[in-house]
Amino acid sequence: MIKGIIFDKDGTLFDFNATWGAWTRRMLEAEVGGDPALFDALAEVMGYDPVGERFHPGSVVIASTVSETADHMLQVLKGVDKADLIARMNAAATQVVQVEAAPLVPYFDTLRQTDLALGIATNDAESSALRHLERAGVRQHFDFIAGYDSGHGAKPGPGQMQAFCALTGLDAGVCAMVGDSLHDLDAGRAAGMLTIGVLTGPAPAEELAPQADVVLPTIADIPGWLRGQSLL
Incomplete structure (x- = not known):
């Protein structure tokens, strides 16, 4: 029986492209100061389609920490201070309007009735994750919330799991990791958890x-x- 589920955030609880697509275009435009050639170069290094406002599968942004994403951006943004760039990205990210992959309040209300332990493991900053969960009205449902900067490492490492x-107090063998990227699934497998992929990311x-025990359309x-597998 599954007794605990730990979820990725972006692309899992929230539809990745619907949430971050338009936001990223605005963020890149602000960073390049109106230089179209620099904008195109920055979009390319990030694996971003500015016309469709979508990320390509395999984009470095999908599962990377903000620090790793900044490193790729700095290949193009010469002379920009990394700490300042990260601070701007984190500040802007707390304001993004998240598009839910499924109605989250009733979803987690129902899960809580099963007495499952619930967690969040994201490569986003912890402060951004807390803000996004608060806005969605579900922060209180989680026993554990960790970002890449929470002291447990980042995915694909198993530290957050x-x-x-x-x-x-749960054994990893009775827990499931849910995510939309290979980083999520690799982290879950490394920890010894059941792994569930969802298709609300790129x-x-x-x-x-x-790398998944099953791939499902959404967290819904x-x-x-789980009930069909007699795991819930």
Whole structure:
């Protein structure tokens, strides 16, 4: 039986492209100061389609920490201070309007009735994650919330998963990791958890399948699948 579920945030609780697509265009425009050639170069290094306002599968942004994303941006933004860039990105990210992959309040209200331990493991900053969960009205449902800067490392390492197990007292074998990227699934597997891929991020099913016990359309499909497998 599954007794705990730890979720990625962006691309899992929130539709990745619907949330970050238009925001990223505005952020890049602000960074390049109206230089179209610099804008195009920055979009390319980030794996971003500014016309469709979408990220390409395999974009460095999908599963990277803000620090790693900044490193790629600095290949183009010469002379920009990394700490200042990260501060601007984190400040802007707290203001983004998140598009829910499924109605989150009723979803987590229902999950809580099953007595599951619930967690968040994101490569976003913890402060951004807390703000986004508060705005969605679901922060109180989670026993554990960790960002890349929470002291447990970042995915694909298993540190956030291990910290979730340590806090809840659960063995990894009775926990599931849910995410939209290989970083999420690799982290879950490294910790010894069941891994569930969802398709609300840019990665297609065929990319996720080798590292997932199952790939589902959205988080809304997870309870039914677990019941069907006699795991809930």
